[in-house]
Amino acid sequence: MAGVLSDQFKRMNLQTKTVGGDRIKKAKERNEDVAILSMELPGEKTGFKCSLGADCLLGDPAGLPLGTKKMEYKTRQWHEKCFCCCVCKVPIGTQSFIPREQEIYCAKCYEDKYATRCIKCNKVITSGGVTYKNEPWHRECFTCTHCQKSLAGERFTSRDEKPYCADCFGELFAKRCFACNRPITGIGGTKFISFEDRHWHNDCFFCATCRTSLVGRGFITDQEDIICPECAKQKLI
Ligand SMILES: [Zn+2]
Ligand SMILES: [Zn+2]
Ligand SMILES: [Zn+2]
Ligand SMILES: [Zn+2]
Ligand SMILES: [Zn+2]
Ligand SMILES: [Zn+2]
Numbered sequence: 001m002a003g004v005l006s007d008q009f010k011r012m013n014l015q016t017k018t019v020g021g022d023r024i025k026k027a028k029e030r031n032e033d034v035a036i037l038s039m040e041l042p043g044e045k046t047g048f049k050c051s052l053g054a055d056c057l058l059g060d061p062a063g064l065p066l067g068t069k070k071m072e073y074k075t076r077q078w079h080e081k082c083f084c085c086c087v088c089k090v091p092i093g094t095q096s097f098i099p100r101e102q103e104i105y106c107a108k109c110y111e112d113k114y115a116t117r118c119i120k121c122n123k124v125i126t127s128g129g130v131t132y133k134n135e136p137w138h139r140e141c142f143t144c145t146h147c148q149k150s151l152a153g154e155r156f157t158s159r160d161e162k163p164y165c166a167d168c169f170g171e172l173f174a175k176r177c178f179a180c181n182r183p184i185t186g187i188g189g190t191k192f193i194s195f196e197d198r199h200w201h202n203d204c205f206f207c208a209t210c211r212t213s214l215v216g217r218g219f220i221t222d223q224e225d226i227i228c229p230e231c232a233k234q235k236l237i
Contacts, residue, residue, distance in 0.1 A: 146165075
């Protein structure tokens with residue numbers, strides 16, 4: 001059956017702040033998930049060290065020339081320009097970013113690399129989604145194999161690993177009533193009679209001659225027909 005995907009990736013919003021000391025202190029104390037952009041005030045000595053180290057784009061991880069902004073995230077610091085996506089190297093600026101282990105990703109590169117993709121259309125599933133046979137689907141991509149209607153939240157049955165809505169499954173695979181030729185779905189506890197390899201809805205199981213119901217009664221087969229014992233006797237006379 002369909003379930004709800006629990007492992008959704010979360011988009012993080014970057015907040016850039018230039019308010020300095022107090023705000024940074026608070027964010028650190030609360031271990032907030034925000035990156036803070038600030039500028040060192042003249043005379044302030046914070047022991048800055050760009051997290052890119054030898055890869056620092058300014059060439060000097062310890063240097064913070066006057067007027068250069070720095071980005072802080074959790075316990076680490078970067079030059080504003082050095083705070084960039086580890087894949088595409090584009091500075092995050094005011095875009096969203098997603099931290100993973102020690103790396104910083106832009107939303108797009110993160111999606112390309114880690115996001116859940118729909119098994120049908122191969123596009124990223126950003127919210128909702130269902131799992132079927134342990135594979136993720138968009139709700140709108142998880143459809144009946146036959147009529148293509150969405151099955152998310154619907155009752156469905158699978159056959160040969162493929163999902164079908166209840167209606168199509170009935171139409172395609174269920175036993176058919178010998179009298180009316182409509183499917184006997186069994187869904188909702190449909191009552192039916194089986195005899196040898198023929199099946200009838202309860203309501204369709206009646207004597208071919210006098211039309212009385214034969215449910216729970218003895219009956220005689222007369223080639224294609226089923227008839228009640230009384231009519232059978234009449235026929236023999
Ligand atoms: Zn740097
Ligand atoms: Zn990127
Ligand atoms: Zn899809
Ligand atoms: Zn269907
Ligand atoms: Zn019938
Ligand atoms: Zn009869």
